[in-house]
Amino acid sequence: MPEATIDRTPLLRVRDLKVSFATRQGVLRAVDGLSFDVGQKEIVGIVGESGSGKSVAIYSMLGLVREKNATITGSVLFEDREILGLSDKELQPIRGGSIGMIFQDPMTALTPVYTVGWQLVEQIRQHLHLTKAAARSRAIELLGQVGIPDPKSRVDRFPHEFSGGMRQRVVIAMALSCNPRLLIADEPTTALDVTTQAQILDLMVTLQDTYDSSIVIITHDMGVIAEMANRVVVMYAGRPVEIAPELELVRHPRHPYTWGLLDAVPRLNVAHERLRTIRGNAVSPLNLPPGCAFAPRCDYVMQKCAERPPLRGENDHVDACWLSDAQKVTIRRTPEHST
Amino acid sequence: MFYFIVRRFASAILVLFAISVTVFLIFFATPGVDPAARIAGRSASPQILAQVAKEFGLNRPLPIRYLLMMEHLFIKQDLTSYVNIGDRVVPQITQAAPVTLSLVIGAAVIWLIVGVLGGVVAAANQGKFIDPFIMFIGIAAVSVPAYWLGEVMNLLTQSKFHTSIFSWVPPPGYVSFTTSPSQWFLHLLFPWLTLAALYAGIYARVLRAELVNALNEDYIRTARAKGLSERRILFRHALRCSLISIVSLFGLDFGALIGGAALLTEVVFGLPGVGLLTYTSLQNLDLPVIMGCVMYGAFFVVLANAVVDVLYAYLDPRVRLA
Amino acid sequence: MSDDVVLQATDVVKTFSSRGKKLGTRIVSRAVNGVSLEVRRGETLGIVGESGCGKSTLARCLVQLLPVTSGTVAFEGTTLTGLSRRRLRPFRRQFQLVFQDPYASLNPRRTVGDIVSEPMRINHLGSSLQIAERVRELFTTVGLDAGAINRYPHEFSGGQRQRIGIARSLSLNPTLVIADEPVSALDVSIQAQVLNLMADLQQEFNLTYVFIAHDLGVVRHVSNRVGVMYLGEFVEFGDVGSLYETPLHPYTEALLSVVPELNDTDAPRRERIIITGDVPDPADRPSGCPFHPRCPVATEFCRVEKPMLVTISPGRQVACHYPRNLAAVNATTTPA
Ligand SMILES: Nc1ncnc2c1ncn2[C@@H]1O[C@H](COP(=O)(O)OP(=O)(O)O)[C@@H](O)[C@H]1O
Ligand SMILES: Nc1ncnc2c1ncn2[C@@H]1O[C@H](COP(=O)(O)OP(=O)(O)O)[C@@H](O)[C@H]1O
Ligand code: SF4
Ligand code: SF4
Ligand SMILES: [Mg+2]
Ligand SMILES: [Mg+2]
Numbered sequence: 001m002p003e004a005t006i007d008r009t010p011l012l013r014v015r016d017l018k019v020s021f022a023t024r025q026g027v028l029r030a031v032d033g034l035s036f037d038v039g040q041k042e043i044v045g046i047v048g049e050s051g052s053g054k055s056v057a058i059y060s061m062l063g064l065v066r067e068k069n070a071t072i073t074g075s076v077l078f079e080d081r082e083i084l085g086l087s088d089k090e091l092q093p094i095r096g097g098s099i100g101m102i103f104q105d106p107m108t109a110l111t112p113v114y115t116v117g118w119q120l121v122e123q124i125r126q127h128l129h130l131t132k133a134a135a136r137s138r139a140i141e142l143l144g145q146v147g148i149p150d151p152k153s154r155v156d157r158f159p160h161e162f163s164g165g166m167r168q169r170v171v172i173a174m175a176l177s178c179n180p181r182l183l184i185a186d187e188p189t190t191a192l193d194v195t196t197q198a199q200i201l202d203l204m205v206t207l208q209d210t211y212d213s214s215i216v217i218i219t220h221d222m223g224v225i226a227e228m229a230n231r232v233v234v235m236y237a238g239r240p241v242e243i244a245p246e247l248e249l250v251r252h253p254r255h256p257y258t259w260g261l262l263d264a265v266p267r268l269n270v271a272h273e274r275l276r277t278i279r280g281n282a283v284s285p286l287n288l289p290p291g292c293a294f295a296p297r298c299d300y301v302m303q304k305c306a307e308r309p310p311l312r313g314e315n316d317h318v319d320a321c322w323l324s325d326a327q328k329v330t331i332r333r334t335p336e337h338s339t
Numbered sequence: 340m341f342y343f344i345v346r347r348f349a350s351a352i353l354v355l356f357a358i359s360v361t362v363f364l365i366f367f368a369t370p371g372v373d374p375a376a377r378i379a380g381r382s383a384s385p386q387i388l389a390q391v392a393k394e395f396g397l398n399r400p401l402p403i404r405y406l407l408m409m410e411h412l413f414i415k416q417d418l419t420s421y422v423n424i425g426d427r428v429v430p431q432i433t434q435a436a437p438v439t440l441s442l443v444i445g446a447a448v449i450w451l452i453v454g455v456l457g458g459v460v461a462a463a464n465q466g467k468f469i470d471p472f473i474m475f476i477g478i479a480a481v482s483v484p485a486y487w488l489g490e491v492m493n494l495l496t497q498s499k500f501h502t503s504i505f506s507w508v509p510p511p512g513y514v515s516f517t518t519s520p521s522q523w524f525l526h527l528l529f530p531w532l533t534l535a536a537l538y539a540g541i542y543a544r545v546l547r548a549e550l551v552n553a554l555n556e557d558y559i560r561t562a563r564a565k566g567l568s569e570r571r572i573l574f575r576h577a578l579r580c581s582l583i584s585i586v587s588l589f590g591l592d593f594g595a596l597i598g599g600a601a602l603l604t605e606v607v608f609g610l611p612g613v614g615l616l617t618y619t620s621l622q623n624l625d626l627p628v629i630m631g632c633v634m635y636g637a638f639f640v641v642l643a644n645a646v647v648d649v650l651y652a653y654l655d656p657r658v659r660l661a
Numbered sequence: 662m663s664d665d666v667v668l669q670a671t672d673v674v675k676t677f678s679s680r681g682k683k684l685g686t687r688i689v690s691r692a693v694n695g696v697s698l699e700v701r702r703g704e705t706l707g708i709v710g711e712s713g714c715g716k717s718t719l720a721r722c723l724v725q726l727l728p729v730t731s732g733t734v735a736f737e738g739t740t741l742t743g744l745s746r747r748r749l750r751p752f753r754r755q756f757q758l759v760f761q762d763p764y765a766s767l768n769p770r771r772t773v774g775d776i777v778s779e780p781m782r783i784n785h786l787g788s789s790l791q792i793a794e795r796v797r798e799l800f801t802t803v804g805l806d807a808g809a810i811n812r813y814p815h816e817f818s819g820g821q822r823q824r825i826g827i828a829r830s831l832s833l834n835p836t837l838v839i840a841d842e843p844v845s846a847l848d849v850s851i852q853a854q855v856l857n858l859m860a861d862l863q864q865e866f867n868l869t870y871v872f873i874a875h876d877l878g879v880v881r882h883v884s885n886r887v888g889v890m891y892l893g894e895f896v897e898f899g900d901v902g903s904l905y906e907t908p909l910h911p912y913t914e915a916l917l918s919v920v921p922e923l924n925d926t927d928a929p930r931r932e933r934i935i936i937t938g939d940v941p942d943p944a945d946r947p948s949g950c951p952f953h954p955r956c957p958v959a960t961e962f963c964r965v966e967k968p969m970l971v972t973i974s975p976g977r978q979v980a981c982h983y984p985r986n987l988a989a990v991n992a993t994t995t996p997a
Contacts (some may be wrong), residue, residue: 020726049820049848068466088569096566103564108557111576112657113583122575149938158656163939164712175563193711193875198919198935223921239343250925260996263852266878268905268920269928274860275853281818282848292450 010037011182011214013139017074017084019053019060019238021067021245028285032238033227034074035311038182039190043208043215045229047244047261049282053238054218055104058184060084062099063091079181081189097127100175100213104187106167117155119205120177127178142173145210146203162285166195169203176207183208185217189224201227206276222265226250233257237283244317254328257294292322300331344649350479351645358637363405365626366630367395376552378626379421389420398562413632418627420620428631436635438513439612440603442530443596449535451589454542462550463573473543480540489533489625497528511609530608534601538592545588549581556580583654587647594643666738667837667869668700668723668756672733675715675722676822688924690944692718692892695732700837705863705870707884707901709877709916711940715893716873720841724758725749754784759829761842763822766824767814774810777829784833799828802840802865804858820851824858831862839871844879856883877920881905886976889913892951893943895970898978907986909979911956912936914986948980958983 031053038044046054059065061076063086065234076084083094095101104107110119120139124130130138136155143151146169159167160272168188175183185204189197201224208215217228225232225246232249233258234242242255253259260278289295291306298305300323309320321328375391376383383391392398396407411418412653416429496505508529514522523592553559554577562572602614614633620628652658675693680686691716700706710716716879721727723734725741733742736752744752760766778796779921786792797807803824814822823843830838844852856879863870874880880887880901887904889897889912897910907912917936922930936955941947947954953963963982970980972989984990 027763038736049850059560062564094562094568101561101564103557103561105557109561111558111562111580113579113655122567126566147937160657165939171561174561194877194916194919195383195711195936196939197921198933199937201921202935215450221921222849222923226923227921247924249922260850262923262925264849265923266853266856266876266882268878268881268917268922274857277853278850281851282819339486 009040011040011042012038013075013077013214014057014061015075015077015300016214017057017060017076019056019065019073020071021031022069022071023286025286029288030238030285032285033239033287034233034235034238036243038216041208041212041214042215042231043205043228045232046216046218046224046235047220048235049261050220051282051285052235054235055186055234056190057238058186058211058216058218062095062101062184063088096123096175096180097185098180099179100178100180101173102168102175102183102185102188104165105191106171107191109171110167112159113157115158116162120155120170120174123174124177131238138177139173143170144153145207146170146173146176148173165192165199168192168196168200172174172203172207172314174257176211176213179211179213181213183213183215185215187219188217190219190221197224203328204228204335221252222261232263237288238285239293239320240311241294241321242317242319243311245321248317252317252329253315253332254317254325255294255321256298256300256323257308258319259332261296292320300327340652343442344643347645347648354641358641359409359634362630362633362637363408365625366626367404367408368401374568377624382449383421387516391421412631418631420625420628426628426629431628432588432613432631432635435611435613435616437515437596437603438610439605439614441513441527441601442534442601442610442612443593445531446534446538446596447589447593448529450542453535453539455546455585457539457543458546458550459549459573459578462554462577463552472546474547477540477543480536481544483536485533485537486603486605486607489530489604492529492533493607511560513610527610530604530610533607534604535594539589542588546581546585549584550577553577553581555587579654583651586611586654590643590647590650591640592631594640597639597643599632662785665701666699667702667733667736668871670696670698670700670723670753671733671735672697673719673722674730675718675727676730676786677826679860685934688944690942691946692943693722693729694943694946696893696895697732698888698895698898700869700871702836703863703867704885705872705883707877707880707887708871708873708890709880710888710890711994712875713940713943714890715943716875716890717841718893719800719890720758720839720871720873722783724752724756724839726758754780755835756832756837757835759823759826759830759838759840759843761845763826763846764814765818766826767822769814772813773817773825775812777810777825777832780832781878786833796828799832802831802862803828804854818851819847820855823847823855827855827858827862831866834866835868837869837871839873840873841873843872845874852879857884866895866990877905877916892941892946894979895978896952898970898976903977903990907989908975909973909977909984909986909990910952910981911958911983911985912952915957952981953967958985 015035017031017034021028021030034057036044048054056065060072061083065072072084074084075082076096078099083091110116117136117139120142121132121135124135124138140151140155143155148154148166148169189200192200204215205228213266221224224295229246231245232243233240234255236257242249242258244255249258250262253262263276264278266275278297282294283289283293290308292309295301295305302322304322311318311320313319354441354554366377375388375397378391378395379387396404412429418428420426420428457473457477461470464470493511496508497510501508507525509525511524512526514526516523559572559576562576599614599617601612602618603615606618611634616628617632673693674691675694675996676689676691678689681688696719696919698706708716718727722729725734728837729742733740735741737754739752741749741752760963774796777799778792781787781792781795796810798808800807805821805824814825817825847855860883862868872880872883884901887899887901889910891912897904897908897913904913907918908917915936918931918934924930934957936957938955941954949967950956950959950963953959956963966982968980968982970978972978973984977990
């Protein structure tokens with residue numbers, strides 16, 4: 001989508017979101033100060049390795065982190081209303097109503113014992129006051145819209161009678177059924193083949209356009225981000241380390257972790273001898289270093305990195321790294337870093 | 340679904356046939372044992388032995404003997420006991436069956452209601468006081484031996500407080516429903532409670548575990564993300580899926596109890612059911628009756644299994660394809 | 662060249678049969694439908710295809726974990742299919758399978774040292790001291806701390822577990838390693854580490870790889886030759902460079918076009934060809950060309966006539982009546 005059509009009045013405004021779990025081994029800080037905005041009709045991508053806190057972050061916004069040992073703080077404004085800390089009752093009209101969700105594993109996301117039509121109708125009738133018959137024809141219409149062939153007969157089928165890609169379409173139909181303002185998708189294509197992934201991503205963009213909604217898409221795949229997102233939040237160890245418009249991020253990444261993520265993607269057009277890797281494994285959120293969380297894996301670590309770097313930069317492109325702006329540009333340009 | 344049912348019942352009939360053959364072989368064709376002596380029971384006279392041998396064709400080949408036996412059991416229904424001479428086996432069973440059915444069905448209603456209620460309340464209140472409390476009562480009910488619980492009930496209702504608060508409790512025994520529904524109910528009330536206690540405990544615990552698992556499933560998160568109420572999520576999604584395993588458990592328990600496993604309760608409360616019949620015939624080594632009871636029990640266990648499978652397929656659409 | 666062939670499969674078919682919906686009927690599903698391939702010493706043969714196209718089934722048939730329904734598999738000239746378990750045993754050591762799921766493929770109740778040493782103990786390769794020494798060596802080889810041998814699988818991350826799986830597969834000094842989606846469950850950064858490790862090991866131990874994946878980027882990166890599978894058959898074979906540059910089969914072309922790309926250069930994006938629908942059920946194969954229901958350029962002829970796998974130019978084979986990019990392929994491969 002062209003940048004110009006994006007209205008930057010934020011639909012969703014997340015500030016200093018923190019989620020921690022009290023575990024036997026200590027406090028596990030899954031999300032540790034996440035802030036970002038989602039504009040009207042904007043597609044924001046959140047990218048990071050598994051365990052970086054992406055899912056926990058978005059689930060916590062809608063009260064879907066229900067563990068008794070979880071502590072959630074910060075602020076999440078949706079349409080200028082604080083939604084963090086609302087009760088289940090207060091959240092009900094938002095969940096599935098003005099915010100729709102799509103999950104990673106389409107094989108387990110639907111209740112196995114009801115037909116997909118039943119499950120769609122259930123949601124539609126929860127939010128829109130339609131008769132059974134009207135809800136059913138809306139369900140059939142939605143199934144058709146998400147590209148399920150022969151929706152009139154498929155509506156009475158059970159989830160196990162659909163392939164993975166088709167189930168994900170059903171989940172998307174469900175998420176869209178009540179014209180949500182915001183669609184949150186947690187790794188919607190990770191469990192799918194490239195061909196199906198292309199179909200689903202395409203569908204999401206088309207529908208977003210039809211429904212004028214914004215999207216937050218979570219993924220660990222930089223390629224998916226590049227396909228979809230207008231703006232990208234790179235997360236590491238529960239913290240945002242770089243936020244930038246998509247093109248800006250892939251062409252002029254500034255954070256060493258972003259460099260690593262981009263370089264590790266095997267390309268179709270370049271036959272690399274070796275892939276560049278990020279050494280080591282992701283840090284455990286149980287004992288985050290007090291300073292930059294990426295320091296144990298960073299090639300450019302310095303004294304200063306023992307302090308936690310703030311998100312800095314121009315309005316549009318911010319990153320949390322102590323390297324100077326000049327260093328970020330020159331290091332990235334050196335031969336071993338230009339692709 | 341139709342084919343599924345046909346297939347399931349066809350295999351049930353096959354299983355019953357296999358059981359009847361096995362039982363027949365064990366009882367009447369064990370090498371080195373004189374079947375006539377076994378049928379006739381202890382200290383039978385030579386005339387009786389001869390009569391038995393003739394009646395069951397004991398000098399004829401095995402398949403014929405099997406067919407004769409089945410004819411006596413099912414077609415002529417004139418298999419007789421030689422221990423209590425003249426007692427026919429089939430009428431004995433048809434008399435005992437309603438007693439057992441009354442006992443087990445009544446108890447099943449109670450334990451299902453109590454068990455499901457307990458399981459749901461416990462699972463819905465995870466982490467609060469009520470959850471471990473219900474689970475504790477559940478395990479207590481499971482651990483108490485049925486005959487002990489029955490004896491205690493008898494003690495309380497029949498002697499200790501019989502003249503005071505439990506004066507309305509009739510003496511042990513059975514009154515058929517057709518004779519007097521109210522007496523039927525009163526006679527069975529404490530046997531029901533006794534039998535139900537054990538199973539209610541098990542069911543509450545199993546259901547709680549199933550529900551806790553179900554509540555952690557992805558589809559519950561989807562249901563919540565759809566904006567459904569917690570109550571709807573619990574009942575329409577989590578409970579509906581958990582019921583599948585409760586149903587299969589129930590079928591097995593129910594079949595076994597009808598088939599004679601309610602023995603202890605029947606003995607303690609003096610109910611002349613199939614369990615009691617099996618028990619006395621075993622004590623007397625009354626072979627024809629034992630065989631009748633075993634066949635009867637097998638019939639219900641196999642039938643219950645088949646019904647469970649069909650119900651299971653109804654509840655869980657994924658099974659229907661198999 | 663034939664003496665260079667490590668593994669040769671000829672017309673391998675694997676069917677699974679299951680009970681049908683109607684009474685007494687059986688459904689026969691041809692998961693692998695007539696596959697022939699050669700794996701040459703020292704090379705990496707990549708196999709790509711959507712899930713359900715029979716990659717894992719083929720891998721299991723190749724290493725004799727599944728009996729083939731028909732066809733033959735030969736290892737270094739010896740036909741393996743039909744050999745008894747006992748006659749097969751000496752060969753088993755020479756080819757090893759690495760599995761996709763680093764969580765499911767390691768026994769959670771055994772220490773990782775036990776897991777890695779098990780093949781050696783079963784084959785009585787040395788004293789327990791020698792074996793222990795070898796396990797330490799293997800751990801170091803795959804980049805794990807040798808002090809970790811007494812820990813259990815759950816104490817390791819996904820990437821580390823895959824290293825353990827690789828160490829186990831190397832313990833018997835195999836000639837051939839068949840890796841079934843070894844990095845599909847891993848994050849990109851960890852995936853890159855494991856791919857590099859596999860490349861290093863190939864050099865060091867002169868290994869031959871069959872590398873199965875559904876990620877075309879990964880396959881491009883590791884393979885010398887690539888086979889594209891669809892519905893239990895190979896629809897295209899080729900040297901990696903030319904296959905990725907000039908795909909012949911419409912399916913290959915579509916697969917390549919939809920791989921998400923980073924727009925980090927000004928090179929124009931390739932046009933995306935989104936094929937519709939799902940992979941058909943192998944129990945209900947389409948007539949003619951198996952790809953025709955989804956093929957953007959199918960004709961009536963494709964519906965009735967099945968295309969054979971034919972050689973278009975040296976090193977390039979395709980099963981399609983109307984191959985794509987023909988001119989380009991012929992231009993680049995005219996004899997030098
Ligand atoms: N209920 C929980 N209790 C303890 N730790 C949890 C819980 N849920 C998630 N975590 C931890 O939080 C971190 C972030 O998890 P998650 O948000 O799922 O990561 P991502 O979605 O980025 O892969 C992980 O380290 C995970 O182990
Ligand atoms: N043991 C089995 N029984 C029946 N069908 C099977 C079995 N294993 C695999 N299949 C079927 O064979 C086909 C190919 O599966 P598989 O080899 O696992 O594909 P891939 O590895 O490419 O995803 C699928 O349709 C699958 O359902
Ligand atoms: S702050 Fe320091 S350790 Fe962190 S990414 Fe920047 S240079 Fe590396
Ligand atoms: S043979 Fe026909 S249907 Fe098959 S891939 Fe080629 S063009 Fe498409
Ligand atoms: Mg996640
Ligand atoms: Mg596979």
